[in-house]
Amino acid sequence: MELRELGQSGLKVSPVGLGLAALGRPGYINLGHADDLDEEYDSTLMQHRAAEVLQTAYEAGVRYFDAARSYGKAEQFLSHWIAAHPDQQEMTVGSKWGYEYTADWKIDAEVHEQKQHSLERLNQQWGESQALLSSHLNLYQIHSATLESGVLRNDAVLNRLKELKEFGFAIGLSVSGPEQSKVIEQALTIRNGKRLLFDTVQATWNLLERSAGPALEEAYRQGMGIIIKESLANGRLTERNRSPEFAAQLNLLQSHAQRLETTIDALCMAYVIQQPWVDVVLSGAATSEHLLSNLAASKVIIDEDFEIAFRSLHEDAASYWKTRSQLNWN
Known part of the structure; x- marks a missing residue:
């Protein structure tokens, strides 16, 4: 995969990255997560599994890897894999x-997981991330910034992020929930001198949840790098979604996937990748098989027939996030 610039951050990424939310902990909300792990949750086995998926990703051209302090042992697994392959570059x-x-x-x-957007939590977790990832860490992001947490109005936190930026790290935020757009718009008002404080934003955007599109497009226009998470809606945009309410949409996805000679997951990810304001789309795969299927998205060409068929597929944001909140940890 050809590398591209992540906004104006100076960092380079592949069109598809690997998120470690499902690889670093035994429980997650993706449909079929327990099956992916074969219901084997020993941490040593999970570390071996994560290393296998990470290596598959790297060999296939993936050059962006995304973790978080709350993803169980994701940072630890990632650091061990990196240490075992010191010759790997451009990551x-x-x-x-x-x-x-x-x-x-x-x-x-x-x-x-427990959320706290305080200066104390930032300093604590910054130290923990640095201890594990050290010189390999390029981008540090607020995890799920919301209007309610007030993190984008917390001067102590913002000043500390500015300090980290002066040390050479890119600074970003991720957003979640029905008010993603409002949080992105607020982030665009925060400056560090003459430039934006935030180099990147990571948001949910997929066939079902497209409400943040205009805000993301504006952020891209202003120079922020755009990272898309949950492009498969935690498995709802795959054959694992057996909800009767989704049967008609699933049949339609299957017919277009067959027509375009690809899989449903690759088709749905391709739709996201081909948005002109998207820099990198995260695969949340927990197996090498699913990862390689996701990576095929980079070769799928979305055509007008697909655009027309799925123009009205999306849900309103409130309904989408309510459904997501009801997914079972498995």
Whole structure:
């Protein structure tokens, strides 16, 4: 895959990156996550699995890897894999702060992660991320910034992020929920001298949830790098979605995938990749097989017939995020 610039950050990324949310912990909300892990949750086995998927990704041309402090042992797994392959070059690594992993390696934990957008949490998790990823970490992001958390109005946090930027790190934010657009718009008002403080924004955008599109396009126009997560809607845009309410849409996706000689996952990811304001789309695959299927998206050409057929497929943001909140940790 040909590398591209991540906005004006100076970092280079592949069109498809690998997110480690499903690789670094035994429980996650992706449909079929337990099947992907063969219901084997020993941390050593999971580290071997993560290393296999990471190596498959690298050999296929993936050059952006995305972790977070709340993704269980994702940073640890990533750092071990990098250390085992010191000859690998041209890699961009991003991580996030703001959520603490609280599941204690349990699938049925009452609370899987706890959010706190304070200066204390930033400093604590910055130290933890640095201890694991050291010189490999290029991009540090606020994890799921929201209007409610007030993080984009917290001068102490913003000043600390400016300090980290002066040390040479790119600074970003990820957003979630029905008000993604408003958070992005707020981020675009925050300056560091004459330039934007935030180099990148990571948001959910897919066939079902397109509400943040205009805000993301504006952020791209102003020079921010655009990272898209959950392009497959946590598995809802795959054959694993057996909801009766989605049967007609799934049949339509299957017919277009067959027509274009690809898979449903690659087709849906291709739609995101080909948006002109998107820099990198994350695969959330937990197996090499699924990752390679996702990576085929870079060769799929979305045509007008597909555009017309799926113009009205999307849900309103509130409904989408309500459904997402009801997905089971598995």
